[in-house]
Amino acid sequence: MSLEKAKIGFLEAFGTEPAGVWSAPGRANLIGEHTDYNNGFVFPVGIDRRTYVALSPRKDMLCRISSALDAKTYEYEISKKMPKNLDWALYPLGVAWVMRESAKSGFDAYIVSDVPVGAGLSSSAAIECSVATALNEIWSAGKSRQELALIGQQAENEVVGAPTGIMDQTASMLAQKDAAVMIDCQSLETELVPMGLSSQGLVVAVIDTRVAHRHSDGGYRSRRDACEKGAKKMGVSSLRELGEADLPQMEEKLDDVTYRRCKHVVTENRRVLDAVESLKKGDLARLGELLLQSHASMRDDFEISVVELDTAVELAMEVGAVGARMTGGGFGGAAIAIIDESKMELLREHCKAIFAKKGFAEPNVFSVAPSEGARKDA
Ligand code: GLA
Numbered sequence: 001m002s003l004e005k006a007k008i009g010f011l012e013a014f015g016t017e018p019a020g021v022w023s024a025p026g027r028a029n030l031i032g033e034h035t036d037y038n039n040g041f042v043f044p045v046g047i048d049r050r051t052y053v054a055l056s057p058r059k060d061m062l063c064r065i066s067s068a069l070d071a072k073t074y075e076y077e078i079s080k081k082m083p084k085n086l087d088w089a090l091y092p093l094g095v096a097w098v099m100r101e102s103a104k105s106g107f108d109a110y111i112v113s114d115v116p117v118g119a120g121l122s123s124s125a126a127i128e129c130s131v132a133t134a135l136n137e138i139w140s141a142g143k144s145r146q147e148l149a150l151i152g153q154q155a156e157n158e159v160v161g162a163p164t165g166i167m168d169q170t171a172s173m174l175a176q177k178d179a180a181v182m183i184d185c186q187s188l189e190t191e192l193v194p195m196g197l198s199s200q201g202l203v204v205a206v207i208d209t210r211v212a213h214r215h216s217d218g219g220y221r222s223r224r225d226a227c228e229k230g231a232k233k234m235g236v237s238s239l240r241e242l243g244e245a246d247l248p249q250m251e252e253k254l255d256d257v258t259y260r261r262c263k264h265v266v267t268e269n270r271r272v273l274d275a276v277e278s279l280k281k282g283d284l285a286r287l288g289e290l291l292l293q294s295h296a297s298m299r300d301d302f303e304i305s306v307v308e309l310d311t312a313v314e315l316a317m318e319v320g321a322v323g324a325r326m327t328g329g330g331f332g333g334a335a336i337a338i339i340d341e342s343k344m345e346l347l348r349e350h351c352k353a354i355f356a357k358k359g360f361a362e363p364n365v366f367s368v369a370p371s372e373g374a375r376k377d378a
Contacts, residue, residue, distance in 0.1 A: 002052050002112045003377050005068065010054035010110035013066045013073065018054035018110070019138065024129035024374035025050045026115035027122045027171035028204060028336050029327045030180055031294050032272040034302060036165030038227050038265050039186040039240035041272035044167060045195070045204065045370035046175025051113040051126035052377065053092070055134045058106040063096045065089050067111040078103045082159060091124050092131040094159030098151045099132070102141035109134070116364065118212035120326070120333025124160070125168035128152030133173075133374040145173040145373070146188055163221050164329070175373040182276050186240055193279050195370050200284070203341045203367040207316065207351055209308035210361040211332030219331045223261060223302060230254055230262035239265045264302035268294060288323025288338060295325035295335075304330025308360050313337075315354055319346050341367070 003021055010018040025046035032042035058064075066073040067088070074089030076082055078100050086093055092109065109131065115123040132148040135141065143151065152169035156162050170183050170190065179192040197203060213219075231239050233253055234246070239262055242250065247266065251259050271290045278286040295313050299305040309326040316324035316337035324337035339347060348365040355363050 002050065002114050006052040006054040006110055006112040007378070009066075009068060009112060010056075010108070013110050014056070014064075014108045016056065019056040020134065020376060021052055021054045021378040022130050022134040022137070022374065022376050023050040023052045024126045024133060024172045025175060025371050026126045027168055027175065028206060028368055029167065029171075030336070031275045031291060031325070032167070032268060033294065033298055033328070033330070034223055034227070034304070035265055035268050035272065036167040036183070036185040037163070037224055038231070039238040040265060040269040042167045042183050042185060043180050043272050043275055044171040044175070044183070045180045045368075046171055046373050047115075047121060047368040048371040049114040049116070049121065049368065050371075051111060051115055051123070051130045053109050053111050053130045053134050055107050055109040055138065057104070057138045058108060060106050061103070062106040063093055063109075064106070065092050065109045065111065069111070078106060090160050091127045091155065094155030095128050095131045095151060096135060097159055098154045099135050099139070099141060102135070102139045104139045107135070107138065116208055118333065119206070119208040119364075120213065120328025121206070122168040122172065122328070124156060125152060125172045128155055129169055129172040129374045133376070137376065146170070148374070149173040163224055171373075173373050175371065177372050178370050180279065180370060182272070186238070191276075193276055195279065196282065197338065201341050202284070202322065202338055203344065204370070205316065205321070205337045205339050205344060205347055205365065205367050206334050207312040207337065207347075208334040208364040209306070209312060209332060210363060211306055211308050213329065213332035219304065220329050223304065226258050226261035227265055230258045233258070240269065242266050244270060260301040260303075264297045267297055284322050284338065288321070291323030291325040291338070292317075298326060298330060302330075306332055308355070308363075309333075309335050311354065311358065311360070312351060312363065315351050316347060319343050319350050321347075
């Protein structure tokens with residue numbers, strides 16, 4: 001559907017057929033939050049909600065981009081300065097800016113996305129990775145998937161101005177069907193771990209609270225600053241170098257807030273490794289416990305949850321989820337739960353009813369299937 005919409009949108013916007021259509025998925029992080037920029041471990045899945053980009057090279061160096069999101073066409077000319085007021089087009093045009101040295105031409109592009117915006121499911125990485133994959137091909141840039149992930153991150157850091165880590169783009173580039181990707185954010189090595197949920201009748205549910213968030217705002221940056229401050233005080237180059245055995249010493253040396261921020265990261269790294277082991281062994285009960293511990297750590301120590309996310313986690317457990325936690329950068333967005341597929345309807349109704357009772361916005365509850373990373377579709 002979205003693939004066709006991208007082709008039709010391109011035809012309407014630019015009057016010709018696109019040279020090709022490429023896509024990349026959003027991601028849901030199973031566990032490992034705010035560990036990526038601390039050189040730690042993360043364990044996300046690519047989801048079956050994708051961003052499609054229909055694209056053709058041009059004869060000049062102009063890059064034009066439009067989408068189903070609004071009626072505007074945004075432009076950037078390669079080797080010139082990035083214009084202001086690009087809105088969402090900063091993400092795709094930022095990728096073109098980062099890749100400008102490989103550019104052989106400009107391009108026309110039309111974007112259609114199934115990834116909900118502001119839900120903590122990396123709609124931005126899905127745009128960056130689909131566009132980076134398309135440009136890699138039309139410019140014969142020869143970049144690897146890992147390099148394209150780094151290009152997406154660079155666009156986000158330097159052009160959009162969000163100080164985010166490498167998890168989202170790596171997941172969007174390297175994810176596989178029915179698997180989670182364990183990423184070592186220090187070495188950038190990845191390991192695919194089969195999920196095997198469907199054989200047990202389980203799914204990954206997403207409860208999008210519809211509380212919007214942005215990572216270019218203060219909360220994300222201040223958490224990152226606290227981690228860097230803690231690492232510096234402890235005399236290490238990143239929190240990756242510390243383990244749970246260091247916690248007493250960290251408590252002594254760091255002020256209370258910095259300690260709790262760093263404690264989250266140190267314990268979360270261990271939880272990711274435990275989660276990978278649990279999934280490999282098929283010990284889903286243990287995986288569920290780890291998800292809940294991760295959520296508690298983000299709520300109490302890292303302080304990036306909101307009451308809607310805490311409620312979503314509680315409600316998922318009330319209807320019998322194996323485990324649940326907020327996913328993504330926090331301050332809004334979505335929670336995930338591992339739950340029996342037959343309980344999805346109950347989860348949806350329970351969340352709707354209790355959110356309404358509490359005066360929250362109506363949540364969007366759906367399941368996602370672990371899906372493959374960026375690819376060429378047509
Ligand atoms: C956002 C960022 C990621 C990561 C998560 C938190 O999604 O883009 O790099 O830091 O938040 O785990």
